[in-house]
Amino acid sequence: KEDHNMRTRAAVAVEAGKPLEIMDVNLDGPREGEVLVEMKATGICHTDEFTLSGADPEGLFPAILGHEGAGVVVDVGPGVTTLKKGDHVIPLYTPECRECEYCLNPKTNLCQSIRSTQGQGLMPDGTSRFSTLDGDPILHYMGCSTFANHSVVPEIALAKVREDAPFEKICYIGCGVTTGIGAVINTAKVEIGSRAIVFGLGGIGLNVIQGLRLAGADQIVGVDINPSKVEMATRFGMTDFVNPTEVDGDLVAYLVALTKGGADYTFDATGNVGVMRTALEAAHKGWGESIIIGVAPAGAEISTRPFQLVTGRSWRGTAFGGARGRTDVPKIVDWYMDGKIEIDPMITHTMGLDDINKGFDLMHSGESIRSVVIY
Ligand code: NAD
Ligand code: AHE
Ligand code: ZN
Structure with a gap:
């Protein structure tokens, strides 16, 4: 032995x-x-x-x-x-x-x-x-x-x-903190005054919200089928909540209207490919970017009409929030210890x-x- x-x-x-x-x-x-x-x-x-x-x-x-x-x-x-x-x-x-x-x-x-x-x-x-x-x-x-x-x-x-x-x-x-905040700061590079939509208000999505507040976003829409997430999301900076099960009609149209033409940035933190499509299509015509964070099951595929991209939306993804761990993680620990993030x-x-x-x-x-x- x-x-x-x-x-x-x-x-x-x-x-x-x-x-x-x-x-x-x-x-x-x-x-x-x-x-x-x-x-x-x-x-x-x-x-x-x-x-x-x-x-x-x-x-x-x-x-x-x-x-x-x-x-x-x-x-x-x-x-x-x-x-x-x-x-x-x-x-x-x-x-x-x-x-x-x-x-x-x-x-x-x-x-x-x-x-x-x-x-x-x-x-x-x-x-x-x-x-x-x-x-x-x-x-x-x-x-x-x-x-x-x-x-x-x-x-x-x-x-x-x-x-x-x-x-x-x-x-x-x-994982969670760096992935969520990093998706905003490193991957999307969100500008001050942006409008954003975050799908999935779990351990990752809440950190996207916290990152968006840090980046100075004006509107932070949270989307989740579980309304018990509202309190925490609001505490971290969510300005509007949407429960898809309570929206009559087309969710994309609803979100586009809520964000006055579509969001500058949308984030999927659910791993659901149907949600990923909604996130892409709720991004603003001409410039909206949709960032996939969620991990989808074996065999799942994303789809949309190519016209969505032809008309200026982009579909992107991020792993570990685009962070370089040995360099960035010690800095994020400092942000936490300094009270910059919660x-x-x-x-x-x-x-x-x-x-x-x-x-x-x-x-x-x-x-x-x-x-x-x-x-
Ligand atoms: P979680 O379970 O804490 O949160 C998921 C949230 O999504 C829940 O609040 C749930 O109610 C919500 N949700 C589920 N279906 C929904 C729907 N149809 N519409 C709206 N909301 C819906 O999970 P988590 O730990 O936050 O992870 C989220 C996703 O991110 C997972 O797919 C995970 O594998 C992935 N992830 C990716 C990375 C990366 O580097 N890309 C890193 C960490 C986690
Ligand atoms: N193994 C899966 C994909 C899993 C996945 O996407 N992992 C993310 C991190 S999730 C952390 O909670 C990742 O970093 N991916 C980049 C990589 O190289 O794995 C599959 O579908 O095969
Ligand atoms: Zn993880």
């Missing part, structure tokens, strides 16, 4: 559509360019649920999901130069190697240096550090696997952050790892914005 460096406790996605199973797992130590992180907290993002459900064409099992974590470096592998034991870090599902063709092109944040192995649930050397106590391999997820008390993460996929920031809040910067009210529930499935239940029922697991 192999000699494993340590055991840790993890929530394992054993099979698509089944609850996570909490168990002890083996974890091998960090190899060349890798870092062992003790996770202190992790958020539960809708993308974790998307993959667990079986809707993700890249979904693999068994795996340790989770990509919205924060923790402390406990060991570094050979060749690691930018991090040391004791550093506080946020794992990055979009790494930043600062060397690949993508990192060297200012038009993208999509570092591709380890994308292929990451998509296969493996470390860059093509192997997994996790296994069951019986020795069967367990896959990594998005290069992060934050649903484990300890995880091994590539050095280029860790942002070093200040040590006075609370883990159970800044973990959310590992995180605390959006973390509506916290729980221990043993209760992580309750976090998924709260997401399904629409009761939570963000659930955070505290180790």
Whole structure:
């Protein structure tokens, strides 16, 4: 039997559509360019649920999901130069190697240096550090696997952050906060005085709203089928709310009228391809831009009449809010610590790892914005 460096406790996605199973797992130590992180907290993002459900064409099992974590470096592998034991870090599902063709092109944040192995649930050397106590391999997820008390993460996929920031809040910067605010600031580059529509007022959409307020938008329309999201969205800057189930007639026409000709910017934070079409068509003729944030299930496709684009609307997308993690994430942590952005009210529930499935239940029922697991 192999000699494993340590055991840790993890929530394992054993099979698509089944609850996570909490168990002890083996974890091998960090190899060349890798870092062992003790996770202190992790958020539960809708993308974790998307993959667990079986809707993700890249979904693999068994795996340790989770990509919205924060923790402390406990060991570094050979060749690691930018991090040391004791550093506080946020794992990055979009790494930043600062060397690949993508990192060297200012038009993208999509570092591709380890994308292929990451998509296969493996470390860059093509192997997994996790296994069951019986020795069967367990896959990594998005290069992060934050649903484990300890995880091994590539050095280029860790942002070093200040040590006075609370883990159970800044973990959310590992995905939701950065994705939502970044979609506004980095991807759309929203101008002061803009009109915007945000579809889906969940953990991502609320951060789009917060980003729009930061950018100085004049009108921020929120659209959601769950009216319980109104209070929180209003608190973060929503100026108008639309519940599509209460609109008589055509939703696009309604939204175009509400925004006096269409929005300068629209954002999909639902993952529903029908909503994505509405978002595109509610963008202003001549210049409106629609940004897709939501992740759609395997096989789903978007469609619209090409005339919508011919007449000046553009359809775009964003991953991790266009942020370059090692550079941008520490700055967003500063924004939080300086009171420039708010995180605390959006973390509506916290729980221990043993209760992580309750976090998924709260997401399904629409009761939570963000659930955070505290180790
Ligand atoms: P969430 O479950 O917290 O929020 C989704 C919201 O959409 C809910 O409030 C729900 O009521 C609303 N909604 C659902 N169907 C709707 C409809 N037909 N019309 C209007 N509103 C509707 O999820 P989240 O964590 O905010 O994630 C949102 C989406 O963003 C997911 O698809 C997720 O996978 C994706 N995501 C993408 C990125 C990225 O980098 N591109 C990052 C994080 C999350
Ligand atoms: N694997 C899926 C797509 C999943 C996806 O789009 N992931 C986003 C991040 S969602 C975070 O909550 C992303 O960063 N995508 C860019 C990338 O390279 O994965 C599929 O459809 O295959
Ligand atoms: Zn996410």
